[in-house]
Amino acid sequence: MPQDGADLTHDVERVDVSTFSDTQRDMLWMRLRAGDVLHAFDGHDVTVPATRAGELSDAVAWVRREVRAPPRGYPQPHPFQRTAGRGVVVAARWRRVAAALIDSVVLTMLSVAAHRLGASRRLVVLIGALYVIVMTWRWGRTVGKFLIEIRVVDAARRRPNLRQSIVRWAAVGWIGIAARWTGGDANRLLFFAQLAIYVPALFDPLGRGLHDRLAGTMVVCTVRRR
Numbered sequence: 001m002p003q004d005g006a007d008l009t010h011d012v013e014r015v016d017v018s019t020f021s022d023t024q025r026d027m028l029w030m031r032l033r034a035g036d037v038l039h040a041f042d043g044h045d046v047t048v049p050a051t052r053a054g055e056l057s058d059a060v061a062w063v064r065r066e067v068r069a070p071p072r073g074y075p076q077p078h079p080f081q082r083t084a085g086r087g088v089v090v091a092a093r094w095r096r097v098a099a100a101l102i103d104s105v106v107l108t109m110l111s112v113a114a115h116r117l118g119a120s121r122r123l124v125v126l127i128g129a130l131y132v133i134v135m136t137w138r139w140g141r142t143v144g145k146f147l148i149e150i151r152v153v154d155a156a157r158r159r160p161n162l163r164q165s166i167v168r169w170a171a172v173g174w175i176g177i178a179a180r181w182t183g184g185d186a187n188r189l190l191f192f193a194q195l196a197i198y199v200p201a202l203f204d205p206l207g208r209g210l211h212d213r214l215a216g217t218m219v220v221c222t223v224r225r226r
Contacts, residue, residue, distance in 0.1 A: 013047070013049070024067045030154070034216050035059070037056065090205075092221075096207075099148040102147055102148070106142075107128050132173070136152050136159075140159040141222075149221060149222040150220065152217050152219055164216060164217055169211075172197055178190055
C-alpha cells in the first residue's frame with residue numbers, strides 16, 4: 001500500500017484498518033488522496049491530522065459500506081473478474097489493450113491529417129495530448145474506451161478532474177514525446193520505462209498501472225442499464 005511520507009507524530013487521529021482487504025485499503029488510500037488528506041499507513045492503522053479526523057471517518061465508513069471485498073488473502077470470486085465495490089467491475093486487461101489499440105489508430109489518423117495540413121511536430125504532439133486529456137476529463141474515456149465500454153474514474157467513481165487527467169497522461173505521454181526526438185539505444189530505455197508503468201497493472205488488485213496510481217484513478221467497466 002502506498003504511504004505518504006508525512007510527519008504525523010502528534011495531534012493525530014488513528015483508525016485500525018487491519019481487517020480491511022487489500023482492495024479496501026487501496027480504495028481508502030485513493031479516497032484520502034483525492035481529498036488531499038495528509039495521511040500515513042503503518043500496516044495496521046491509518047493516521048491523519050486531528051483536524052482531518054472527520055474526513056478519515058467518512059472515508060472509512062464509505063469503504064466499509066461500498067467496497068465489498070473478500071477478507072485479505074482470499075482469492076477473488078472469479079479469476080477473470082475483479083471488483084472494486086457494489087456494481088463496479090475492474091476493466092479486464094484485454095479490454096484495456098483493445099482500447100489502447102483503437103486509440104493508437106485514432107491518434108495516427110489525427111497525426112497524418114495534421115501533417116498534411118502543415119502542422120509542426122510540436123503541434124501534432126499537443127493535439128495528441130489534448131485528445132487524451134480533454135476526453136478523459138470531460139467524459140472519462142477516449143474513443144477506444146467508449147467502444148470497448150470502459151471508463152476512467154477516481155476513488156469516488158466520478159470522472160477524473162483536470163489535474164488527474166493531466167497527470168495520468170503525462171506519466172505515459174512523456175515516453176511518446178521522447179521517442180520522437182531520440183532513437184537507437186534511447187528507444188530501448190523508453191521501452192523499459194513503458195513496461196515499468198504498465199506492468200504493475202497486471203498485479204494490482206484494482207488493475208492500476210503507475211500512471212493510475214500517480215493520478216489516483218482506476219479503469220472500470222461501463223455498466224449498461226437495460
